[in-house]
Amino acid sequence: MKNVSAEASRILKESYAIDSLFHGLFTDPPFDCAPGRNIVDILLEGGVTAISTTIVDDNYPCSFTECCKAIHQYYLLEETCPDKVIIATHSADIERAKAEGKLAVIMSTQGAFCFEQDLRYISLLNRLGLKIVQLTYNQQCHIGSGAFEGNDTGLTRFGQQCIYEMNRVGMLIDLSHVGRRTSLDAIATSSDPVIFSHSSCYDVAKHTRNANDEQIKALAAKGGVICLCPHSVMCNEDQSTWPTVDRYIDHIAHVADLVGIDYIGIGTDRWKRPTLDYLMGRVEFERTCPNWFGKFDGNQKHVQGFNYFDEWDNLVDHMLARGFGQADIEKVLGGNLMRVFRQVWDKK
Numbered sequence: 396m397k398n399v400s401a402e403a404s405r406i407l408k409e410s411y412a413i414d415s416l417f418h419g420l421f422t423d424p425p426f427d428c429a430p431g432r433n434i435v436d437i438l439l440e441g442g443v444t445a446i447s448t449t450i451v452d453d454n455y456p457c458s459f460t461e462c463c464k465a466i467h468q469y470y471l472l473e474e475t476c477p478d479k480v481i482i483a484t485h486s487a488d489i490e491r492a493k494a495e496g497k498l499a500v501i502m503s504t505q506g507a508f509c510f511e512q513d514l515r516y517i518s519l520l521n522r523l524g525l526k527i528v529q530l531t532y533n534q535q536c537h538i539g540s541g542a543f544e545g546n547d548t549g550l551t552r553f554g555q556q557c558i559y560e561m562n563r564v565g566m567l568i569d570l571s572h573v574g575r576r577t578s579l580d581a582i583a584t585s586s587d588p589v590i591f592s593h594s595s596c597y598d599v600a601k602h603t604r605n606a607n608d609e610q611i612k613a614l615a616a617k618g619g620v621i622c623l624c625p626h627s628v629m630c631n632e633d634q635s636t637w638p639t640v641d642r643y644i645d646h647i648a649h650v651a652d653l654v655g656i657d658y659i660g661i662g663t664d665r666w667k668r669p670t671l672d673y674l675m676g677r678v679e680f681e682r683t684c685p686n687w688f689g690k691f692d693g694n695q696k697h698v699q700g701f702n703y704f705d706e707w708d709n710l711v712d713h714m715l716a717r718g719f720g721q722a723d724i725e726k727v728l729g730g731n732l733m734r735v736f737r738q739v740w741d742k743k
Contacts, residue, residue: 410724506531530577
């Protein structure tokens with residue numbers, strides 16, 4: 396039984412709670428799904444307003460055609476669950492989802508192989524409803540270098556062109572999994588704010604996937620948002636103990652001290668439990684990223700206290716205890732991302 400204050404519950408209920416990186420909506424369901432109750436119900440029960448969900452990723456290269464087929468599945472979800480789901484392509488869709496008690500689903504990618512070195516695919520995918528694209532995954536691609544490349548060669552000429560076109564059509568740029576030099580090049584090139592959808596702070600915990608202070612400052616200068624990720628391995632270098640939600644809040648406090656509260660969001664990379672799908676994915680991922688998950692199993696993949704769908708209010712409670720006021724908490728939960736969505740998506 397959770398012990399969460401009435402104030403925390405009220406703040407969450409009144410806020411836009413946006414998870415800027417979710418994935419696996421159609422894979423192995425959580426253990427607490429049951430007949431008549433699915434993962435959308437669990438998200439709504441947890442107080443979530445919107446998720447940006449990965450429809451394709453470049454762990455293996457994904458084609459334009461595969462991306463189109465994935466988009467079809469999400470419109471099918473909306474058609475199947477019209478009383479619960481709204482596909483969001485503008486900020487007003489998220490506002491409507493909040494008002495109607497539905498889940499806004501934002502289609503996004505982790506990687507841009509689906510552009511296939513053809514700029515025309517950007518406007519086509521945008522018209523189909525793809526609204527957030529991560530420029531690279533962990534490796535090199537036609538746009539630039541991924542976070543695990545030993546030699547980050549920066550944004551390519553095609554990458555520059557992609558950013559110009561993404562800015563033109565109103566597609567939000569995501570820099571998680573992107574190499575440091577490539578990410579800085581992308582921020583400098585973009586006329587729009589950009590996001591890190593699921594990264595924490597390298598200067599708090601030295602993990603390859605975290606953003607350093609230089610990146611965070613550059614992001615904030617363009618009005619972007621770093622959506623901090625509660626992965627245990629990304630929140631704490633010391634793996635001798637399971638880090639808590641307060642360690643995650645250390646990352647929030649670091650960004651707030653560095654650039655201000657207006658540039659912080661949340662990206663969970665989806666809560667997991669050791670289902671068969673999770674165990675198979677872990678084995679496959681660690682073939683090329685050995686020991687990425689560290690010592691933490693599926694029950695400890697995220698920090699203790701912000702480790703499942705129903706713990707958003709617990710995060711709020713701990714932020715209150717750390718001295719964050721309601722206005723600042725509302726910004727972190729989703730207000731800052733709503734500002735970016737309005738600026739990028741709603742310009743036309």
